[in-house]
Amino acid sequence: xxxxxxxxxxxxxxxxxxxxxxxxxxxxxxxxxxxxxxxxxxxxxxxxxxxxxxxxxxxxxxxxxxxxxxxxxxxxxxxxxxxxxxxxxxxxxxxxxxxxxxxxxxxxxxxxxxxxxxxxxxxxxxxxxxxxxxxxxxxxxxxxxxxxxxxxxxxxxxxxxxxxxxxxxxxxxxxxxxxxxxxxxxxxxxxxxxxxxxxxxxxxxxxxxxxxxxxxxxxxxxxxxxxxxxxxxxxxxxxxxxxxxxxxxxxxxxxxxxxxxxxxxxxxxxxxxxxxxxxxxxxxxxxxxxxxxxxxxxxxxxxxxxxxxxxxxxxxxxxxxxx
Numbered sequence: 001x002x003x004x005x006x007x008x009x010x011x012x013x014x015x016x017x018x019x020x021x022x023x024x025x026x027x028x029x030x031x032x033x034x035x036x037x038x039x040x041x042x043x044x045x046x047x048x049x050x051x052x053x054x055x056x057x058x059x060x061x062x063x064x065x066x067x068x069x070x071x072x073x074x075x076x077x078x079x080x081x082x083x084x085x086x087x088x089x090x091x092x093x094x095x096x097x098x099x100x101x102x103x104x105x106x107x108x109x110x111x112x113x114x115x116x117x118x119x120x121x122x123x124x125x126x127x128x129x130x131x132x133x134x135x136x137x138x139x140x141x142x143x144x145x146x147x148x149x150x151x152x153x154x155x156x157x158x159x160x161x162x163x164x165x166x167x168x169x170x171x172x173x174x175x176x177x178x179x180x181x182x183x184x185x186x187x188x189x190x191x192x193x194x195x196x197x198x199x200x201x202x203x204x205x206x207x208x209x210x211x212x213x214x215x216x217x218x219x220x221x222x223x224x225x226x227x228x229x230x231x232x233x234x235x236x237x238x239x240x241x242x243x244x245x246x247x248x249x250x251x252x253x254x255x256x257x258x259x260x261x262x263x264x265x266x267x268x269x270x271x272x273x274x275x276x277x278x279x280x281x282x283x284x285x286x287x288x289x290x291x292x293x294x295x296x297x298x299x300x301x302x303x304x305x306x307x308x309x310x311x312x313x314x315x316x317x318x319x320x321x322x323x
Contacts, residue, residue: 003027003063004219005108007051007099008070012176013114017068017212024216029060031071052091054098061106066219068112069099073145088145096149097156104160110225112165112218113153117230117286118143119168122278129204129285130230150228157226165218166228167211170286174208174306175313180276185314188247188254195259196280199239204232204286207306210299214291221295232288233299239280245303249311 004021008014009030021028031047049055051071061067073091096113103111120130121137138147150166157164173181187194210233218224237245240256247254259267261281268277291297 002065002219003029005029005031005061005064005067006070007031008072011070012172012178013208013211014070016208017215020212020216029064051095051099057099057102058106061103061108064106064108066110066112067099067103067108068215069096070114071095085141085144088141089148092145093148093152097152100153100156104156104162108162110163110165110219111153111157112167112215113149115146115150115166115168116143117168117170117284119147119150123282124285125283129287131287132228132230132290163225165224167215167218168228168230169206169211170204170232170284171206172208172211173205173310175309177310180279184243185246185250185310188243188252189250189314191252191255193255193257194243195257195264196239196243197256197258198261199281201238201281201283202236203284204236206231206233207299207301209301209306213300214297217295217297223294229291230286230288231291232286234303236285245307246311249307250314
């Protein structure tokens with residue numbers, strides 16, 4: 001049995017990963033901030049604490065074979081604050097360096113860091129899909145902090161001999177998804193007209209369950225050591241096609257209407273939604289074929305199944321909110 005230490009275990013990915021690894025016979029230690037946020041997996045031992053305070057973790061890591069570092073400050077779509085970069089750096093880079101150093105000192109063999117596709121850029125409008133040969137080109141505090149965290153982990157791994165694996169996922173979807181995707185699903189369910197019919201983009205997504213399956217593969221596969229992989233599962237979709245697919249899963253009409261893209265961007269600016277509109281209009285394609293070849297990994301979940309799970313979650317939440 002392998003012993004796995006998971007940070008961010010109470011989050012969207014972390015809860016599912018704890019359950020998956022438990023079902024496969026791994027011993028799981030879940031790092032969470034508060035006892036009330038412990039993952040649902042009954043077999044998981046919990047370690048409580050705020051990683052941004054850089055607590056001593058070597059005692060908790062001594063029997064651990066691998067660390068999966070999911071915790072961090074999430075991407076924000078609100079207007080930036082004056083100390084935004086410092087906050088992201090502290091939560092994403094400084095914590096990663098400290099955790100990696102503690103893990104190496106405790107004798108942990110492998111460290112998996114979940115970064116973001118955004119370290120390669122914000123869009124692929126006039127270029128091929130992002131792939132593993134692309135150079136980093138982060139934009140904004142979040143992406144820059146994740147890139148700095150990658151560099152910090154590489155330095156620790158090189159100095160200590162600890163194996164590292166870096167994963168760069170795009171937007172994750174599935175039951176429990178939050179932020180923009182959840183907001184879009186809510187708009188569709190409520191019958192709002194959506195002004196995106198004229199958008200002609202291509203964006204890759206990644207199922208949260210497929211991502212957890214890949215992380216589990218990376219924990220033990222010899223060919224994952226020392227690698228940095230971009231990840232995607234199914235072919236890219238345009239925003240209108242995603243809306244239609246979500247509407248079908250929700251059993252709702254897709255109320256799409258065409259607004260010229262410049263006008264759409266202008267409305268986004270005036271409403272303080274520039275970043276959200278940009279992501280709905282621009283392309284972000286990911287070529288995740290190398291990780292599939294190198295690790296002989298295939299996504300176990302289909303797009304339709306995961307979208308159906310997301311739709312069911314949206315419907316159940318709406319029903320509960322009315323009770």
